[in-house]
Amino acid sequence: MAPTTFDEARTSFPEGSGYLAACTLGLPTIGTVDALTADLSAWQETRTDAASYGRVVEDVRRSYADLVGVSVRDVAIGSQTSAMVAMIAASVPDGAEVLCVEGDFSSLVAPFLMQAHRGVRVRHAPLAELADHVDASTWLVAYSAVQSATGAVADATAIRAAARAHGALTLNDLTQAAGWLPVDAAADDITVCHAYKWLCAPRGVAFLTVREAVLDRLRPSQAGWYSGEDVWSSCYGPSLHLADSARRFDVSPAWQAWVGAAPAIALFAELDASAVYTHDTGLAAALRAGIGDRRSLLTGTPSAIVTWLDPDGEDLRAMQSAGITASGRAGRARVAFHLWNTDDDAAAVLDALETRPARML
Template sequence: MTTLAEARAQFVGGRRYLGACSLGMATSSTLEAMRADQADWAAGRCSPAKYDAVIDRTRASFARLMNVDAGRVAIGSQTSAMVSVLAAAVPAGREVLCVDGDFSSMVFPFVVAQGRGVVVRHVALEALAASITPATHLVAFSLVQSSSGRVADVDAIVAAARANGAFTLCDTTQAAGAMPVDASLFDATVCHAYKWLCAPRGAAFLTLAEGYQQTLAPLQANWYAGEDIWGSCYGPNMNLAADARGFDVSPAWPVWVGAEPAIELFASLDLAEVHAHNVALGDALCDGLGIPRRGQAIVTWPDADGRHLQALVAAGIVASGRAGCARVAFHLWNDSRDVADVLTALAPVP
C-alpha cells in the first residue's frame, strides 16, 4: 500500500493546480517511463511484445483499482467511442435513461441512436433512480457529474435498475482515482484515465459484465481484440477474445507506457483516504465562500460573467468554468494553502 505522502512526492508540481477535473498531472514515474520509451524508440530498442506486456500490466492494475477481474476490462482511447458501441446495441423502441446535463460523451451516442428508433429520456440526477421503469433498457450516468461534482446515488440507481430489468452504464472518469469505485456493481463502466488517474490522454477503459457483453456486437473489431493478437493480423477468419478483451481497440503504444505507472500508483492507494483528503479541502473552501458544504472534491459556484474565474487565473490558480459556474477540484497534491489562495484571490471580487 502506498501512503498519501509517498504518492504526493510523485508530483513535482501541484501548488495552485485545481484542475484535476479537466486534466491530471503527470507523476515523475510516468515522465521517466515515457522518456525512456522515447530513447528506446530512437535507438531501435522498442518492440510490440514489450508494449503488450505494458498493456497487460496496466489492465491488471485497473482491474484491481475497479474491483473486477482483468478479463472484464477492455482498453480503448476515448469514452465516446466505447459508449457508441453500447448505444448501437440498444434495440429500437427501447429506452435509454440519461442524466440531464451529463457530459456529452455519455449522451451524444444515444441521441444519435434516436435516429433508428431508440427512445432517449433525460432526467435530473436526483430523479434518476425513481425514473427507471420496465421500459428502460439502459441507465447511463456519470458517477460524478463533470459540471458540478455531484455524486450519483449508486445504491438506489443499481437497485432500481435491477428491479426493472435494466442494464447500467456508469462513467467513472470524474471518480476513478479520486474516490473508491466498484465497477462490479454495474453492467458496464467507461473511464478516460487522463483526469484524476493522471495518465496521458488516450488511455481509456471499458468494463463489461459477462451477461451484458453477450448483448453487444464488437463494432470496432480489430487485430488487437483477437484471441491470439499476433495471429489476428490478417483476414478473413476472425477469432476475437471471448472475454472483454474482444472489445479492445488497437493501442497507441507510447500513451500506455505513461499510463502504466499512473494506474499502478492509484491502484496501490487507499482511495477512501484520498477521497477524505479531497473532500476536506472542498468543504473548507465552501466554508470560506459561505456556501453549503458539498462533500465533494469538485466545488462550483455561480460565476455567470466569469469574473471569479478571471480572478483565479490572474492569481496563478488553475481552475475552470462550466455551465455558468467557476469550478475547482482538489486532489491529493493540494493542501490548505490552495484553499487559502482561492479565498485570497476572490476577496476583492464582488
C-alpha cells in the same frame, strides 16, 4: 508489494501548488515522465517493439482491474470514452429507451442520441431523481458517478437498485470519479473511464468494464486485430476469433500513452482510495465553508469538485490572475482538489475571490 502510503503517493508528483484542475487534466507522476522519456529514447535508438508494448498494456489492464474491483477478464482497453459509449449505443435494441442525466457530459449522451434513426429513445432526468425515473420501458440507465459540470456525486446504490428492479442495465462513467472516489465497477453492468483526469495518465488511455453476464448483449462493432483471442493471430482476414472476455471490445492501443499510464495506474491501484477521498474532499469542504456565507453552493455527498455560478467568468479570471489554474464549465467556476493540493490552495482561492461580490447559486 506493500501498499503505497498517502505520503509516498504525494511525493510521486511534481510541485502542484495552485493547480486546481484535476477534473480537467491530471498532473503526470514523476514515474510517468520518466517512463515516457525513456521510451522516446528507446524508440529513437531502435530498442522498442510491438510485443513489449503489448506487455505494458496488459500490466496496465491488471492495475486498473485491481483499482476498480473487477476481474482482469472484465476489462477492455481503448482511447476515448465516447467511442466506447458509441459501441454500447449501437448495441441498444431498435426502439429501446436509454435514461440519461440532465446536463451530463456529452460523450455519455451524444452516442445514444445518434441512434434515433433506429427508434432508440433518450429520456433525461435530474440526477437526484434518476432512480425514480427508471421504469419498465428503460433498457439502459447511463450516468456519471460524478457530474463534470457541478461535481455532484450520484447515488449509485439507488440507481443500480432501481435498474435491477426493472430489468435495465447500468452504464456508469467513472471518468470524474476513479482516482479520488472509491469505486466498485463490479456493481454496474458496464463502466467507462478515461484516465487522463484523476488517474493522471496521458490522454488516450481509457477503460471499459463489462460484467460477464452482459458480454453477449453488446456488439463489438469496433472489433479489430486487438479484439482477437490471440492478437498476433488476428492481424489478417478473412476471419476473426473474438476473445471470450471483455477483450473482444479492445481497440488497438496508442502505445506511448500506455507506457506513461503504467506508473500512474499502478500508483492509484496500490494506494488506499479512502485516504485520497478524505484528503480531497476535506480540502473541498474547507473551501465551501470559507465561501458559504458569500455563495450558496451544492450540498449533499462530499465531492472533490467545488463549483458555483460564474456566468460572466469574472471569478475564474480572478483566480487565474492570482496564479490559480481552475476551469469554467456550463456558466460555473470549477475547482478540484487532488493529491498535490494543500490547505494553502483553498486559502489562495478565498483570497482571489475576496475582491469579488457575492453571487447566489
